[in-house]
Amino acid sequence: MVKARQNYDGVAITAPFSMPYQRYSIDTAHWWIAKALRGSLTAANLKPSDLDGFSVASFTLFPDSAVGLTQHLGLCPRWLDHIPMGGASASVALRRAARAVQAGDANIVACVAGDTNHIDSFRNMLSSFSRFAQDASYPYGYGGPNANFALLTDRYMKEYGATREDFGHICVAQRDNALRYQNAVMKKPLTLEQYMSARPIADPIALFDCVMPCAGSECFLVMSEDEAAKRNLPYAMLGGAIERHNAHSEDDIQLRGGWTMDIDELYAMSNCTPDDIDLLQTYDDYPVISMMQIEDLGFCAKGEGPEFVRSHDLTIDGDFPHNTSGGQLSAGQAGAAGGYIGMVEAIRQVTGTAGGTQVKNASIAMISGFGMINYDRGVCTSASILKTGARA
Amino acid sequence: MTEPLTFPPKKDPQKRSATPTRPPEARSRASLALTAAAAEGRFALQVCDECQIVQYPPRDACMNCIGTDLRWNDVSPKGHLLAETTVQTSTKLFFRERAPWRMGSVKLDVGPLILCHIHGDCTRDSAVKVLNRLDKSGQAVLIAIPLERSDHMDDDPQLRALSAHPKHRRILITDAWNPNTPALARALLDAGAATVFVGEAESWRPHPNRDALASMANVEVLPLDVTDTSSVQKLAGEIGGKTDILINNARFLRPGGVLSRGDTGFARDEMEVNYLGLMRLAQAFGPGMCARTADGVNSAAAWVNILSAYALSNTPEYGCYSASNAATYSLSQSLRGEFRSSGLRVMNVFVGPTEDDWHAPLPPPKVLPQSVARSVLDGLNDGLEDVWCGDIAKDIRDRWRKNAKVLEREMTFGSDGA
Structure with a gap:
């Protein structure tokens, strides 16, 4: 019997901040990270010197890492982390930071993710993403993630009878949500007809199945509940968090993710069930991945994702609020910040500070992450459940 | 089913020629x-x-x-x-x-x-x-x-795109005199080559291949002496812009090692034809071919060297000839590097002793012209870089890979004399 994991009691997640995304930026990742960090510190009325823990996720800091950032930004943390897990980084950063706070290794940890997007920087990033991708994926049409996910979507559709309309439901609902989120890059409504007739990118994936690479950054703070209460900050509490890497490697094509190995534990730790979740933030680099998460996180059985999205309203006011800030599909994919967009939005939701995208009476949110197409599949998965600690 | 490739229309010189681009080259060492x-x-x-x-x-x-x-x-x-x-x-x-x-x-x-x-x-x-x-x-x-x-x-x-198939391509074979030339020309034409140009040195002298080549449609015999820079440049000026595959089979061969020859005369000829000949051809034809590797159906695709398998390890019976081939092999590796960014492929065909006068003193097996032609065709079709033609070439390859020093000792056993 594996030893039961300790709970995350006493930890507060607070001061969510999102820098408005830009399609292209002439600024650096350092600049974007500084902006988001300043945003969270200001929200919590803290100075940089008040931080003693710092966690960074970014693809475009090269040649720097979190280490270089400490000197660059003049920080002096006694706890430092760099999370190279892209879309899975938020829940991973959060659970590590939470443990540091619980153990007293750090009092106040800033978790930040940010990337810039120069013209051509997406192309350059692709070429050096991973060794297996370099050796065995990109020489085949250089479709980047589009091609990988096209294969996965192709197989998923065949295996479970999903149609392009089913994926379209997810994308169209997220665009509705994005129209209520002021920072979203996409400002125009999207109809199912537009989705269906969009330019093909890598069959069966078309334009609106793909995210728009952009520049942006996201940040939140982790501290003790006492600290948050003392500072009179609205905060969320962490019910549970899981991560898993290279799961189900025996599957020929990825039709499920590592969540399936740990999801029961996540609900048990969080003392809730799928029915209790008020809103879900999935990692939506492609709609098929969101559908897979809806299944693997226990909202329906494997293969029932298509029927689930047909029979539910995924908008903010619907019966299954999903990616309430528009997700990456409509708000844009700001590199590693794409792993944070759902987390930061979820903190706002359960603390009652989401403004235009606020789900009524949201008190339990689930955030799911997925990242790093190392060769033919995403290697990292993560998820966490946030609950209301103190509302604004 | 794949539709047959149609012969490309005549090029419009007003239009842009596609410039050579390449798929990603970076690989790990393991790869x-x-x-x-x-x-x-x-x-x-x-x-x-x-x-x-x-x-x-x-x-x-x-x-x-x-x-x-x-x-x-x-x-x-x-x-x-x-x-x-x-x-x-x-x-x-x-x-x-x-x-x-x-x-x-x-x-x-x-x-x-x-x-x-x-x-x-x-x-x-x-x-x-x-x-x-x-x-x-x-x-x-x-x-x-x-x-x-x-x-x-x-x-x-x-x-x-992964081969150098001769179909619809225009191909230069550099040496009309080589016994393998008619078989090469025939095989290329049978595979769909549009034109086979054949370089002919000393055109005033009759040679046994002339009639065979003259009888083939779409073969053009043109003057070419690979030991003469201006001759090579002149031919490149005429057909360099439409040479899609170049097969260098020019060869100067005499038996003997260092001591069996009284002077360096034959060695000089061997280097002039086998080594410097390749260099002259590459300098004259290489740049033009490199510029045309993305030029549609009949784009430049491959540079073929026909080498002696003894380029890998010297056989003293043909010691000086082997040495010239070792030099040529080494030069071909340089050419590979120099052609790499254009996508032009260098294919070396290593051939065992061939069935001809100069190899008469050797026992079988020997390589027939048809075998050389088949190896070249297979290599072009499969887009290979290294082709081993004949049992002796494969034998030398395997022994060389197993232990180059052992092979060297086996090849250089002395004889006790009569």
């Missing part, structure tokens, strides 16, 4: 062993010595037992096409200019899942065979093809 296998047309993957698990992508430790003894073995290329996509847009110029591009994932019978190019004749969810080929960047890539051959399957654009 280069796949390239080495592709250079000879083999499908090989890493197999763990300890647990026998077949691995892909190439790696440095076993995915099953973390053992580090991974051996490249030839394995079954058969598998099943699981999923596919057609890439309509790519950030890489090479694919952008060639879109749409079909790729997919294949579950190999030996275990691993591979991502690969997909031949147009493959159908969804079907059994396929995977070829390991060199692409325009000179690196190994895998392509799935149907199990059954169809008539024009070599014309599939994705497969053709």
Whole structure:
């Protein structure tokens, strides 16, 4: 019997901040990270010197890492982390930071993710993403993630009878949500007809199945509940968090993710069930991945994702609020910040500070992450459940 | 089924010629062993010595037992096409200019899942065979093809991009005098070559190949002396812009090592023809061919050197000739590097002793002209870099790879005299 994991009691997640995304930026990742960090510190009325823990996720800091950032930004943390897990980084950063706070290794940890997007920087990033991708994926049409996910979507559709309309439901609902989120890059409504007739990118994936690479950054703070209460900050509490890497490697094509190995534990730790979740933030680099998460996180059985999205309203006011800030599909994919967009939005939701995208009476949110197409599949998965600690 | 490739219309000089672009070249060191296998047309993957698990992508430790003894073995290329996509847009110029591009994932019978190019004749969810080929960047890539051959399957654009198939191409054979020239010309024409140019030195002297070449349609015999820079440049000026494949079979051969010759006269001739001849040809034809590697159906595709297998390890009976071939082999490696960024492929065909006068004192087996022609054709078709023609060439290759020093000692045993 594996030893039961300790709970995350006493930890507060607070001061969510999102820098408005830009399609292209002439600024650096350092600049974007500084902006988001300043945003969270200001929200919590803290100075940089008040931080003693710092966690960074970014693809475009090269040649720097979190280490270089400490000197660059003049920080002096006694706890430092760099999370190279892209879309899975938020829940991973959060659970590590939470443990540091619980153990007293750090009092106040800033978790930040940010990337810039120069013209051509997406192309350059692709070429050096991973060794297996370099050796065995990109020489085949250089479709980047589009091609990988096209294969996965192709197989998923065949295996479970999903149609392009089913994926379209997810994308169209997220665009509705994005129209209520002021920072979203996409400002125009999207109809199912537009989705269906969009330019093909890598069959069966078309334009609106793909995210728009952009520049942006996201940040939140982790501290003790006492600290948050003392500072009179609205905060969320962490019910549970899981991560898993290279799961189900025996599957020929990825039709499920590592969540399936740990999801029961996540609900048990969080003392809730799928029915209790008020809103879900999935990692939506492609709609098929969101559908897979809806299944693997226990909202329906494997293969029932298509029927689930047909029979539910995924908008903010619907019966299954999903990616309430528009997700990456409509708000844009700001590199590693794409792993944070759902987390930061979820903190706002359960603390009652989401403004235009606020789900009524949201008190339990689930955030799911997925990242790093190392060769033919995403290697990292993560998820966490946030609950209301103190509302604004 | 693949539609037969049609002969390209005459080029419009007002229009842009596609410039050479390449698919991604970067590979890990482990992956280069796949390239080495592709250079000879083999499908090989890493197999763990300890647990026998077949691995892909190439790696440095076993995915099953973390053992580090991974051996490249030839394995079954058969598998099943699981999923596919057609890439309509790519950030890489090479694919952008060639879109749409079909790729997919294949579950190999030996275990691993591979991502690969997909031949147009493959159908969804079907059994396929995977070829390991060199692409325009000179690196190994895998392509799935149907199990059954169809008539024009070599014309599939994705497969053709991985070969130097002679169909519709214009080819220069540099030496009309070489006994293998008529067989080469015949084989190339049979494979669909548009024109075969044949260089002829000392045109005033009759030679036995002249009638055979004159009887073939689409063969043009043109003056070319590879020891004469101006002759080479003159021919390049005439046909350099439409030479898609160059086959250098010019050869000067005399028996003997150092002591059996009284002077350096023959050695000088050997270097003039075999070594400097290649250099002159490359300087005159190379740049033009490099500029035309993306020029449509009849783009420049390959540079072929026909070498003696003794380029690898000297045989003192033909010691000076072997030495000139070793120099030529080394120069061909330089050319590979210099041509690399254009995508122009250098193919070396290593030939054992040939059936001709100068090899008469040697026992069989010997290589017939038809065998050389078949090796060249197979090599072009499969896009190879190294081709071994004849049993002796393969024997030398295997012994050289096993232990070059042992081979050297075996080749240089002294004789006790009569």
